[in-house]
Amino acid sequence: MGLREVLTPFTVWKRVFDEPVTIKDPIGRPGADRYRGFHQNDMDKCIGCGTCETICQNAAIDMVPIEGVEPEKGDSGLRPQIDYGRCCWCALCVDVCMTGSLTMSNEYTWVDTDPDKFRFIPGIDGDWKDDVAGYEREGQRVLSGVERIHMEEMEPEARICNFDEIVAGYTREEAVLEADRCVECGLCVATCPAHMSIPDYIAAVRDQDYDRGLQLLYETNPFSEVCGRVCTHKCESSCAALHEGDPIAIRWLKRHIIDEVPFDRRIELIGQPVEPNGRKVAIIGAGPAGLTAAFDLARAGTSVVVYEALEHAGGMMRYGIPEYRLPYDALDRDIGVIQAMGVEIKTSCRVGRDVMMEDLQRENDAVVLAIGLHMGRSTRVPGTDGPGVEKAVDLLRRITDGEEVPVPEQLVVIGGGNVAMDIARSMARLQKAKYGEVGITLTALEDIDHFLADPEEVVESREEGVEIFDARGPQEVMRDASGAVTGLRTWRVKSIFDAEGRFAPAYDESDERVHAGTMVIEAIGQAADTSLLGEALTEALEWNRGRIRIDDAFRTSEPWLFAAGDAVKGPDVITAVADGHRVARTVMEEFSARQVMQ
Amino acid sequence: MFSFKPDRSQYPAAGEDGKLEIDLETGKYLKLWQGPNHPGITGNMSVELTVCGDEVVKGTTHVGYLHRGFEKLMERRTFIQVFPIVCRVCVPEPDFNEYCYAAAVEDLAGIEVPEYADWMRTLILEMGRFNSYMMFLGGIGGALGLGITGQWMTYLRDIMLDRFEELTGARIYHMFILPGGVRGHLPEGFEGRMEEVLDTAERYLADIDRVMFSNSVFKTRTQGVGYIDPALFEPYGVTGPNARAGGVAKDLRKDSPYLVYDQLDFDVVTHTDSDIWARSNVRRQDVQVSIDLIRQILRKMPKTGPAMAKIPNVLHWKIPRGETYIRGECSRGEYGYYLVSDGSGYPRRINVRGPSYTHAMALLEHMIPGTNISDVAALMVSLHTYPPEIER
Numbered sequence: 001m002g003l004r005e006v007l008t009p010f011t012v013w014k015r016v017f018d019e020p021v022t023i024k025d026p027i028g029r030p031g032a033d034r035y036r037g038f039h040q041n042d043m044d045k046c047i048g049c050g051t052c053e054t055i056c057q058n059a060a061i062d063m064v065p066i067e068g069v070e071p072e073k074g075d076s077g078l079r080p081q082i083d084y085g086r087c088c089w090c091a092l093c094v095d096v097c098m099t100g101s102l103t104m105s106n107e108y109t110w111v112d113t114d115p116d117k118f119r120f121i122p123g124i125d126g127d128w129k130d131d132v133a134g135y136e137r138e139g140q141r142v143l144s145g146v147e148r149i150h151m152e153e154m155e156p157e158a159r160i161c162n163f164d165e166i167v168a169g170y171t172r173e174e175a176v177l178e179a180d181r182c183v184e185c186g187l188c189v190a191t192c193p194a195h196m197s198i199p200d201y202i203a204a205v206r207d208q209d210y211d212r213g214l215q216l217l218y219e220t221n222p223f224s225e226v227c228g229r230v231c232t233h234k235c236e237s238s239c240a241a242l243h244e245g246d247p248i249a250i251r252w253l254k255r256h257i258i259d260e261v262p263f264d265r266r267i268e269l270i271g272q273p274v275e276p277n278g279r280k281v282a283i284i285g286a287g288p289a290g291l292t293a294a295f296d297l298a299r300a301g302t303s304v305v306v307y308e309a310l311e312h313a314g315g316m317m318r319y320g321i322p323e324y325r326l327p328y329d330a331l332d333r334d335i336g337v338i339q340a341m342g343v344e345i346k347t348s349c350r351v352g353r354d355v356m357m358e359d360l361q362r363e364n365d366a367v368v369l370a371i372g373l374h375m376g377r378s379t380r381v382p383g384t385d386g387p388g389v390e391k392a393v394d395l396l397r398r399i400t401d402g403e404e405v406p407v408p409e410q411l412v413v414i415g416g417g418n419v420a421m422d423i424a425r426s427m428a429r430l431q432k433a434k435y436g437e438v439g440i441t442l443t444a445l446e447d448i449d450h451f452l453a454d455p456e457e458v459v460e461s462r463e464e465g466v467e468i469f470d471a472r473g474p475q476e477v478m479r480d481a482s483g484a485v486t487g488l489r490t491w492r493v494k495s496i497f498d499a500e501g502r503f504a505p506a507y508d509e510s511d512e513r514v515h516a517g518t519m520v521i522e523a524i525g526q527a528a529d530t531s532l533l534g535e536a537l538t539e540a541l542e543w544n545r546g547r548i549r550i551d552d553a554f555r556t557s558e559p560w561l562f563a564a565g566d567a568v569k570g571p572d573v574i575t576a577v578a579d580g581h582r583v584a585r586t587v588m589e590e591f592s593a594r595q596v597m598q
Numbered sequence: 599m600f601s602f603k604p605d606r607s608q609y610p611a612a613g614e615d616g617k618l619e620i621d622l623e624t625g626k627y628l629k630l631w632q633g634p635n636h637p638g639i640t641g642n643m644s645v646e647l648t649v650c651g652d653e654v655v656k657g658t659t660h661v662g663y664l665h666r667g668f669e670k671l672m673e674r675r676t677f678i679q680v681f682p683i684v685c686r687v688c689v690p691e692p693d694f695n696e697y698c699y700a701a702a703v704e705d706l707a708g709i710e711v712p713e714y715a716d717w718m719r720t721l722i723l724e725m726g727r728f729n730s731y732m733m734f735l736g737g738i739g740g741a742l743g744l745g746i747t748g749q750w751m752t753y754l755r756d757i758m759l760d761r762f763e764e765l766t767g768a769r770i771y772h773m774f775i776l777p778g779g780v781r782g783h784l785p786e787g788f789e790g791r792m793e794e795v796l797d798t799a800e801r802y803l804a805d806i807d808r809v810m811f812s813n814s815v816f817k818t819r820t821q822g823v824g825y826i827d828p829a830l831f832e833p834y835g836v837t838g839p840n841a842r843a844g845g846v847a848k849d850l851r852k853d854s855p856y857l858v859y860d861q862l863d864f865d866v867v868t869h870t871d872s873d874i875w876a877r878s879n880v881r882r883q884d885v886q887v888s889i890d891l892i893r894q895i896l897r898k899m900p901k902t903g904p905a906m907a908k909i910p911n912v913l914h915w916k917i918p919r920g921e922t923y924i925r926g927e928c929s930r931g932e933y934g935y936y937l938v939s940d941g942s943g944y945p946r947r948i949n950v951r952g953p954s955y956t957h958a959m960a961l962l963e964h965m966i967p968g969t970n971i972s973d974v975a976a977l978m979v980s981l982h983t984y985p986p987e988i989e990r
Contacts, residue, residue, distance in 0.1 A: 005814035012746070012809045021753045032760075033785065034767040054913055057679035090682030090773050095781070096912070104767075135767045138782045143678070144911040180911045206914065 031106030036089045036135040038107050039082050041123030043069065045101035048076035049185035049240040052093035052102055055143075060086035061093060066121065073191050074238035084110075084118035091135050096143045098183065098240040105131035145181035146245030149174045151252055156463035160432050163323040165229075166460070167252075172208065175256040179205040181241060182248045188235035193578035196220045198235055198250055205253050211269055213257035218270050218337075221577050222295040223288055225334045226317055228255025230326050232418075232454065232572045263333050267340045277301035279591055282364040284351050284532070287315020288573045289565030290370030291338050291345075292580025293587070298341040300588055306343060307360075309350035311401065315372050316566065317573060319397040320419065322426045352532035361560055365594075366587045369548070369556075369563040370580070373526035373570070379414060383477030384522070388485030392423040392523035399426055407434050408518040412488040413466075414474050415523030416444025417452040423523050424466045438465030441515045443472040445493050445505060469515065473507050477520050487516040528567040537561075554583040555590075562587055618656055620648055627655070630971070634663045638741055638975025641985035643958065645978070649971055657966030657974070659959050665989040672948045677703055677777065678912035680945060685771045687950055688987040690733050693726040694928045695950070696775035698935035701856070701924040703777040706917045706939050707909075714903035715779035720857040721895045722774060723926070724888045725762060728799070729755050730929035731885045734982050738878050739810055741975040742819050747810055750802050757795045764788065779906035789896045796889050803885060811882065820874035824965065824977040828872060834964070835956040838931025839880045840981060844872035850927035862894050874980040881982070884929075916943050923951075930954060930982050952987030959988060 023029055031037050043066075053061040063078035071077030080093070080102070094102050105128035112118065123129055140146055152168040153159075159166050170178065184199040192198065197216050204213030217224040231251050239247035261269070279302045283290045286308035294304045312318055314331050339345060351357060360367050376391025378384050390406075392415065398405050407430045413420050420442060428438045442461070444451065448470040451458055462468060472490035480486050492511035498504040528547070530538065542549040542557040547568055550556055554564050564583040565576045613619050620627050633644025642663040648656040668687055672680045684699045685692035697719055704711060711719075732755040739747030759769040764785050766774035774781050810816050828844040830836065841848055849866040851859040867883040869876035909915070919941035925934035931953030940946040962978060969977060 002814075005812055005817065008812040009809045012805045015805070032764040032767065034765070034782070035763060036767040036773075051913070055678065057675050057682055088682050088771075089768070090771075091767070092678065092682065095776075138905065142778070142906045142909070144913065180914070183911065183913055203914075 027109060030133070031108050033106065033133050034135050035104070035106035035108065035133070036091045037105045038110065038126055038128050039080075039087075039093075039122035040103045040105050040126075040129050040131065040134070041080060041121075042099075042101040042103075043079065043123040045099045045243075046079055046123070047074055047099055047101075047187065047240060047243070048078035049098050049183065049187060050076065050078065050080075051096050051098055051183045051185060051240065052080050054183070055092045055096045056087075057090075057092075058086040058088055060084075060088075064121070066124070071190070073234075074187055074240075076185075076187060076190070079121060079123065081119060081121045084120070085115070091137075092143075094135060095137050096141065096183075097137075098141065098144075098185070099243040100137070100141070103134060103136040105129075105134035107131060107134070140244050144183055144241070145177075146241075148181075148246035148249055149178040151249070156460070159324065160429060160438065160464045163426075163429060165327050166324055167229075169259050170249075170252055170256045172256075172260070175205050175253060176208065178249050179203070179253055182206075183240060185240045187238045187240055188248075188250060191238040192235045193575040194220045194581065195578075196235075196254075201257060202248065202250070202253055205256060210257055210260040211265075214261045214266060214269050217254065217257060218266075220581070221574075222292055222338055223317070223334050223573060223577055224254055225258045225330050226288070226326060227251070227574055227577070228258050229330060230317075230321055231574050234574075263336065266333075266337055270337065270341075273299045273341050274301045276303065277591075279303065279366075280305075280364045281366045281368065281587060282307065282360040283368045283370060284360075285309075285315060285370035285372055285565065285567075286313035286335075286345050286347070287370055287372045287565055288317060288576035289372075289580040289583070290315070290368065291335065291343070292577045293368050293370065293564060293584040294343040294580075295338045295341055296581055296584035297587060298338075298343045300584075302588075302591075304343045305364075306345045307349050307351050307355060308345060308347045310397075311348050313345045313347060316374075319374075319400050320393060320422065322396065322399070322422050324425070324429070325422070350532070352534065357532065357534055357537060365560075366590060367561050368583055368587065369561060369567065370565040370576075370583075371528055371530070371532070371567045373528050373566045375527045375529050376522060377525045377527055378522055379474050379524055381474050381476055383479055383485075384520075386479070386483060388479075388518065389477055389520045389522065392419050392521050393526055395423055395521060396426065399430075405430070406519065407431055408439075409435055409437070410439035410517045411441075411519040411521060412515045412517040413440060413442040413521045413523055414444075414488070415525075416442075416446045416470070417523065417525075418454060418457055419526075420444065420523035421453045421457040421461050421466075423521055425461055425464055427521070428461075428464050428466055439517075440466045441469065441488075441517060442466055443469045443474065443488065443490050443515060445471065445473055445496050447471040447493075469513070472513065473505050475507075475512075478514060485518050485520055487514050488520050489514050526566075530567075553586040553589075554579065555586060559590075620656065626650060632974060633660075638978070640737065640958075640979055640983050643985040643988070645962070645966065645974065647966070647971065647974065652971050654966050654969050654971060654974060657963055659963050661959065661985060661988050663989075664985055668990045669948055669950065672945055674944070676912070676943050677915050677917055677945065680948070681776060682771075682773055685773055686986075687990050688952065688984055689770065690984055691726045691730040691929055692771055693722050693775065694926060694933045695935070696773065697723060697857075698924045698926060698933060699937070699948075700775050700777040702922050702935045702937035703917060704907075705922045705924060706920050706937065707777075707915075708918075709778055709907050709909060711779055711907055712904045714783075714900050715905050715907070716857050717895060717899035718780045718784075718905065719775055720859065720862075721892065721899065722766070722772065722780075723857070723928075724891045724895065725758060727929045728885060728888045728892070729758050729762075730982075731881050731888065732758070734881050734929070734979070735806060735810075735878075735885070737979045738874075738976065739816075741979040742816060744810060744813070744816065747806060750805070754795075754799050754802055757798065761788070761792055761795055764791075776906065778909040779904070781905065783902075783905055792892065792896060796892060799885075799889060803882070806882070811879065817875065819973070819976065820878060820980075821871070822873055822875075823973055824874040824877075824969070824980055826872050826961070826965065830961070830964070834961045835953075836931070836961060837953055838927065838929070838982075839867075839884060840877060840931065840953075840957060840961075842867060843869045843876035843880045845870045850925060850932060856926055858895075861898065862891055864891055864894075874976055877980045877982075881929075914943055916941060917945075925951070928953070930957070930984065933987075950987065950990045952984070952990075954981075954983035954985065955988045957981045958983035958985065 107128035236247040491507035564579040633639035684695040732751040736748035736751030766772035934951035936949040
């Protein structure tokens with residue numbers, strides 16, 4: 001030990017003259033730009049999916065109702081409430097947030113004597129709610145999949161040559177990957193008219209437990225094979241995943257479950273109906289509403305006979321939807337399961353002709369009317385009366401029946417809904433087979449951003465050669481001297497509805513166009529053919545703007561008669577299925593009530 | 599020079615089973631608890647000393663003051679929910695937990711981490727190592743009555759925490775290394791601000807050399823004190839600077855390089871004396887290695903690139919059945935995570951291998967007999983132990 005080692009340490013006394021390094025006022029020191037401070041929530045952006053609540057390992061987040069925030073499609077109406085007695089500021093809630101509404105400020109000091117104050121609602125409480133600095137995730141969410149797994153489908157050049165189904169369905173591997181993206185928020189369940197337990201059956205796909213998946217499907221929908229292909233999938237429009245990426249392919253996953261379970265196994269899994277209860281119900285119309293009601297009633301032990309005017313059961317599912325979207329054997333399998341429950345379907349049996357309404361009333365405990373909309377509406381513009389002008393539903397029905405339909409080289413379709421697309425694409429296939437070319441013009445009142453048809457229908461129609469003119473109002477079907485159709489004259493649409501929201505299209509007459517074609521097909525909507533009711537019953541029933549008036553439970557004004565489906569409500573298969581369930585429940589409730597009365 | 603020569607005749611005799619026959623009734627011995635609340639103890643643990651005069655004849659280590667049951671908690675959480683917990687296993691150097699856990703999950707799930715994330719993780723770990731050494735250098739001075747080092751090192755640690763704050767969004771529990779990558783990129787101008795911190799650190803460390811390593815008191819109280827026989831390294835599982843101070847040039851960063859250590863240029867610091875002085879010295883030199891590594895990383899790391907790999911939906915992330923052990927060289931030695939998955943969405947078992955477990959519980963107990971009471975604190979600090987990682 002030398003003197004140097006005694007003295008050297010004293011050299012650091014120089015630091016006595018240094019400025020102090022401590023921060024004078026640490027309370028006011030702002031956190032860094034990325035600081036994970038107190039939570040913020042953009043209340044308009046938040047959809048209340050509750051993913052933050054799910055991921056929180058401290059159970060610090062509760063989803064609570066908020067005054068002024070109402071539940072609506074794609075929004076649960078709930079918002080996260082955070083308990084700062086539990087939170088650990090890990091920000092997984094921010095990272096997992098499906099919309100990016102949840103962020104954090106860089107504020108980190110909060111003093112209060114009331115412990116309950118620290119259970120607060122970000123976005124409403126807290127002075128920091130509009131702070132800009134603070135943690136937010138870099139870019140899109142990474143904790144759950146953003147992009148949809150692509151499903152193989154036929155190329156336009158190949159599919160236009162036939163009526164084969166376009167999409168191939170997911171492989172198991174693809175389905176599991178797609179199912180993995182779901183965060184199980186359940187917003188879709190509220191949106192689905194039939195309230196199918198979507199997150200649960202998607203979980204079954206993830207686990208590849210198709211038996212469980214199928215049982216879940218049949219709890220709410222006996223037409224899962226149909227809906228797995230042609231459902232309007234409103235669920236996907238409320239999916240939490242669509243805010244940053246693609247919605248989950250719910251429809252395709254439903255179809256995948258069905259594809260994985262053989263027909264015999266389906267019946268085995270669903271099980272047999274309960275003991276007969278001695279009640280008899282007649283159902284008129286073998287569409288989705290009628291057959292769903294038949295399925296439910298039969299499973300509850302009721303004896304059900306379904307009367308169908310056309311040659312095959314299925315209603316619009318068979319006669320409205322072309323085969324390339326819904327192969328007939330897929331539909332037959334769904335109907336087969338319903339028949340296996342003991343439902344008798346009498347086809348080619350038109351009520352009012354082959355069997356009388358009064359007989360049905362007398363022989364049954366209840367009658368359910370589910371007759372659909374099978375009469376095409378007309379635009380009634382000049383020139384629509386006469387040959388060369390067809391209704392889309394009539395043509396679709398004839399194509400399904402295998403009848404020969406007139407196929408001109410060039411034709412015009414009026415309408416922008418799914419039926420218009422269906423007839424345009426069906427005729428395109430027939431034209432391709434006959435002439436090797438597609439010559440179809442489609443005009444619609446709506447502009448392309450507000451088309452009633454599904455967006456993929458519009459895309460696929462165009463791919464197949466259908467020329468679409470949006471915002472065009474039909475004015476006249478042009479005919480030559482001999483009376484043959486030569487085209488359709490249209491004006492540009494300025495607006496469709498008036499200030500009160502009534503249908504009153506306004507046109508720009510200076511913007512006129514003539515779309516050439518030797519046939520015009522009207523696809524602007526359908527009406528119900530209620531002639532089967534007979535004069536006395538028509539007179540006795542209450543009506544609502546051309547439709548039979550029903551109450552919330554699908555009762556008509558006659559105690560023995562119930563009505564459901566497109567004829568009273570609409571507009572799609574899944575709504576018809578939901579109605580079918582509801583009317584079946586009403587009929588059963590009615591039976592119970594009658595039993596009590598006796 | 600003064601030499602401590604105790605009167606061994608006063609020592610308790612050993613019985614046939616090798617246990618000391620200590621009869622407190624005789625008045626020869628005194629029980630003395632150092633800890634759990636004691637400035638001469640690291641964190642929440644205690645050493646039960648039996649002293650004879652001012653010489654310790656027996657020392658028993660006690661833990662249990664900090665048990666939070668993390669390993670069990672992890673079994674009740676999904677793989678992503680474990681992420682916010684792991685950093686809490688070790689408070690002063692939390693990032694190793696994040697890295698080892700993330701790497702273990704990635705290993706079993708077969709996830710390839712982007713290059714950028716690997717560099718970022720290395721940066722974070724070296725910043726954490728720097729901070730941990732600041733705790734040590736401050737602590738070892740404090741244990742021997744040299745209070746100023748604690749103040750300086752706290753300051754250096756604090757300005758490094760500022761860098762952590764701007765990079766990760768938090769000062770202590772950074773939660774930046776997620777399974778699959780890291781949570782973000784470097785903020786703009788980060789390199790410059792980091793360089794300022796490193797410059798300041800080097801200036802202060804030069805003063806540490808003057809005030810501590812050129813200090814006759816420090817030298818006298820540390821040289822030849824707390825000697826660990828290198829033969830004990832293996833049976834006691836001694837790793838890291840404690841072993842390197844005894845001439846064992848083992849460093850996982852060099853021996854089995856992980857992350858991007860194989861692309862970095864650095865030497866393994868060793869010493870031969872294996873006493874408190876040697877252990878302090880190795881750590882002092884290792885700080886410089888970390889400073890150099892941080893500079894190298896910031897120079898060499900890619901400027902852009904994805905920070906996260908594509909991972910499955912974490913809300914129902916199932917990790918394939920299997921087991922793995924991921925280890926790294928933390929500031930105290932080998933740190934590792936043993937992860938077992940049964941194929942479900944929850945870890946079947948997670949075991950944290952922290953170096954403090956062996957160093958502080960077993961080795962310390964072995965080394966205490968024969969030391970002076972006043973050296974126990976320095977001895978314990980010189981092993982650089984963190985009780986939180988002992989008690990998961």
